[in-house]
Amino acid sequence: MPVTEIAWFKSTKTYQNDHSLTAETARRLIQLDGLHEIYFGFQHEDPTIAYVLNIWESYGHYEAANKHESYAETFATFQPALEGTFQDISVVLAETTSIPKLKEAVTAGITEIVVTQLKEGGTAVVPSLIEAIDVSPYLFGHSWGPVHGKEGEYVLVVGWASREAHSEAARTGKIPDVIERGAKTLSNARIAHAKFWKAA
Template structure:
């Protein structure tokens, strides 16, 4: 099976979703529509830990084309836009697609998922950036079981040629901050990445829609 392209949406959360971000009845109208769409694999949702006014929805697709087909479907797409307003404001969303280089699902289904984006600084090498993120992902996956790492996976972002995204599943946010301070290999890789890119990190406790 080919690796998925994951649609990542960040948008202002509704008051109802902020109050109960794990409510199946609240999200079901949106994700039940998506489950019927050709090429949709699975979906996740949650609130950002650092700013709980922001909601995330992640949808794994067989290909980018499958998502575009939905967006161009004049019958199926308008009802989706209507019901997703129970969760987010779809008119203020930010979206990108990540073309994963390995299967990401264990990272997305962990107790908390770190989403780190690396945007290349001017004059720096995209190949070097991707190589360092690959090394960081491998170092995370090689960390001891008691480190708190569940799984790491990364990929380039389709909309932004200068940006790659890394998703790391953790047992807790505290485990993340502890490991990046104490594991010297990871510390060195992060420092090297800071030298060539701008890093943004958020954490999202996500739920899988069954």
């Protein structure tokens, strides 16, 4: 099953001003077996926070890549973008639904990323919540799934036309009801918005 890796970290001013700083990292990473696509981005709420989103063929491919002899050398090329050490990078890996819709969400005007715990019975409710927002004219793709190795934790990725369009959608149609139902379903939700670009 495909796995989506989402990492975020405090970035250097150099990287904030020159996004090409990670081009060599992307060039090397995409050669790893099972890594299909790489996206880089910056958070809307705090532009110093940078993102990496990788789409892997499976968790096994991700594990094998981490053990590959070239992996450490490849990540050394990433250091100039990172404010701190590799231990300061937050990472989640999720078995997300619909890779085509995930790609659509990541290439939208703005991408909403939610990392959350689901309350009891939440897994049965989430599909209906997704179905409800799917009719919004402002929405461009979505994908969600459980976080690997963290029971009860889930990731939701939703693409919107723009940050303003997302705000407008939150006040119209079925979205207000979705938000209310979501508040009863989700726990400790961490929500952020990012603008991504395809790196490889």
